[in-house]
Ligand SMILES: Nc1nc2c(ncn2[C@@H]2O[C@H](COP(=O)(O)OP(=O)(O)OP(=O)(O)O)[C@@H](O)[C@H]2O)c(=O)[nH]1
């Protein structure tokens with residue numbers, strides 16, 4: 137067995153006050169995504185001895201002369217049998233400075249939807265490329281999705297450098313091919329970082345490689361630690377979709393009517409003048425409650441309960457916003473759709489559209505086209521099949537109150553639910 | 568009154584999930600084991616609905632082989648918070664001939680719980696069962712959704728799960744289906760312990776170091792008790808131990824420990840080189856033990 141590169145021992149520090157970074161892996165099948173995540177777990181001392189023993193045992197059983205780190209994340213029997221990832225695995229590890237949540241996604245084309253799903257909750261994508269194969273169709277596709285989701289950073293990890301003799305030429309060729317894609321995307325060059333690695337051997341993962349002295353940048357782990365994902369500070373206009381109305385009906389809180397929800401886009405403050413949508417009634421925030429405390433102001437991401445100065449009629453699905461910043465309200469919306477179910481989306485189809493916590497009925501008015509994920513435009517089509525991405529216009533039973541996805545990821549996205557199976561069949565990004 | 572409230576992102580996410588459960592389902596229930604994860608869930612549910620009461624009951628599937636400390640703790644918590652508690656017993660499922668008690672060296676009632684749970688779901692027509700499982704616990708759990716749809720037989724179809732995008736949760740189900748909900752999916756064991764410490768929560772005494780009669784088998788520390796099978800050759804000794812997970816006595820191994828305060832426990836977890844599930848005898852049965860149990864409706 138290959139001897140272990142020294143583990144970074146990091147268990148002494150408090151997890152509190154560490155920043156949280158959410159990452160999704162991407163890249164074609166067998167590019168080494170799961171191996172890389174397993175390697176990161178190992179190098180950061182996050183694989184406990186019992187898990188490591190299981191990997192050693194399994195690798196030996198399979199007759200490998202190395203540790204197969206993909207076994208750390210490929211948890212389903214079918215995945216281990218086939219040696220591929222089928223469904224997203226959520227993996228957690230930390231270093232002194234940072235808590236990481238990694239969505240290890242499958243590379244197989246058939247499971248592209250799982251990559252979209254994993255990336256939807258992430259800020260950063262690590263796109264792996266097999267050094268022997270270079271930029272291929274799945275690379276385009278996953279980079280396109282990273283662009284569509286407006287991730288804040290993309291790391292392009294050129295993997296399996298051990299199989300190309302750690303040759304700088306190979307790396308530079310892939311880098312320049314990829315840069316052509318970047319030029320066609322919305323990303324600026326400082327959002328993209330290239331790193332040559334060997335996930336299997338641990339070169340440039342957490343330890344600087346002696347075999348690639350020509351590379352002067354950070355190791356992958358060092359790079360991930362210094363990232364400051366932009367949407368951590370994301371701030372547009374405050375949106376408060378009401379999830380639940382709290383009426384204790386106890387003696388102490390007889391007249392209490394609180395509106396529970398999560399704050400998106402911007403902070404909410406006591407005394408703010410607000411409008412309730414869709415009724416357009418106005419009031420002021422009387423108090424902001426978090427459990428037994430009252431607070432002056434609640435930051436983005438808070439799950440709080442607010443009360444209003446006036447007796448206003450508010451129910452689940454309504455949105456409370458500041459008077460100064462109203463969202464758009466429309467019954468006809470156009471969006472970029474990614475189809476995540478085997479049943480195709482066709483003109484005339486009816487769905488339940490879930491926008492945050494609000495649901496309306498939606499009918500497909502028109503499909504403008506299927507988008508080529510290599511940034512080469514779109515083609516006309518009358519349906520979107522599994523894993524297709526396209527432009528679609530919907531007519532809604534009631535207006536929704538939204539922002540463009542560019543402005544606010546939460547109020548700018550929705551899912552479509554099939555009326556028969558109740559499955560989530562599409563995800564939409566509002567233009 | 569404090570000025571700007573900055574949320575703990577994992578806590579905020581869990582509260583969001585619990586509120587979605589209350590809004591989207593007719594008859595939710597919180598599966599309560601008396602362990603640290605379900606105690607954390609109760610605290611999160613308090614926060615989600617305060618100043619109103621938690622709008623769903625707790626359900627405890629009692630194997631009959633629980634640590635008495637856990638049961639005492641459960642009853643006290645329910646009393647203090649004015650919660651509704653439903654208890655269903657594995658012993659009843661055995662008496663009704665629905666399941667057969669295991670025998671031999673590794674006999675446990677852990678897998679038998681599934682039948683009792685499924686019966687309770689049917690009896691009360693629960694449509695959402697909130698559980699404290701975390702994705703960091705085990706490799707099959709890492710694949711689990713927050714809203715995990717189960718069919719009439721409680722089965723988990725791992726290759727055909729609904730995608731979950733952003734924080735939108737789709738809880739639409741057909742008659743007879745139900746959803747398992749995991750609000751602390753994204754928490755790690757250390758997150759839970761630090762939360763318990765920061766919130767100064769009460770937990771059952773067996774989580775802290777105490778003297779106990781134990782014996783050693785397969786490199787693990789087993790409780791010496793009439794419910795746990797033991798050979799004559801397996802010598803009983805007294806040791807300072809504590810538990811990292813609290814389940815059925817027959818499947819929960821202790822760890823040797825002197826940690827007798829929350830601070831000491833948190834420090835011990837932080838430095839630990841073995842996973843929480845490493846002390847679960849049920850997971851050692853096979854490589855795919857958890858996935859197999861989940862498929863047939865386990866928690
Ligand atoms: N030589 C070499 N092999 C590697 C490297 N990284 C991964 N591999 C091997 O490539 C194969 C596929 O690795 P995985 O990690 O399962 O690939 P993946 O990208 O997760 O695949 P999917 O999840 O199925 O898309 C395994 O046999 C790995 O051992 C590397 O840096 N060098």
Ligand SMILES: [Mg+2]
Nearest residue numbers: 169170220221
């Ligand atoms: Mg993989």
